[in-house]
Amino acid sequence: MLDRLGDRWTVLVLVELSKGTRRFRELERAIPGISQRMLSLTAKRLCRDGVVERTVYPTTPPQTDYRLTPMGESLAGMVSALADWSRENKDAIGAARSRWDREHQ
Template identity: 60%
Template sequence: MSSGHTAVTTALQPCGLPEHRNCGIREVLDRIGDKWSVLVIAELSPGTRRFREIQRGIHGISQRMLTLTLRRLERDGLVLRTAFPTVPVTVTYQLTDRGRSLTHLVQQLADWSLANMAAVAESRRRWDAANPESMIV
């Protein structure tokens, strides 16, 4: 371990180990770890929202991507979709109990991001200056 690293008190057990091949963590993290799912969960954390309210709250998400993200979160039991028999049909979305159990983790990620975004931007600037030939964006 380099002098800049500190020991981790709890070792993470990655799925890449032979004894953990079918652990399922990757499938769950693929869903809740993508940027749109995290933002949808954050947007739904205060309560029930309609589709357009969610879309307005998430800058840059397309209608198609929001639809796919909501369907995937619904499939995973994190979001509840309710359609009301009005003309036109009114549809609302809310977090399930399982979805609500993620909100404190999403808030921690948001807090960390806010606290570290300037330092990350500076690190990127320095790295890009030192590696001008890099294609990393």
């Protein structure tokens, strides 16, 4: 699971699904820069890990919904807290990096 969290797309998919059930295209539109292939791969990995549930409806064309499992909901809460922390400390992190770069050139 730590490998999964190190992947930027996983975090973005979890944050989006924490808002509720989404169809594949809704996820794709909500996550800037993600390709269909990466979204598909990320969703499959999260389903395999038991974090996301996938439901396919027998329509033409097939429709697919993704939702967090209870385990996924608990993980998404922690990921959202980490994302909030990152946003709140963005400037301080940037300043620390700048200091480091100046001192270690």
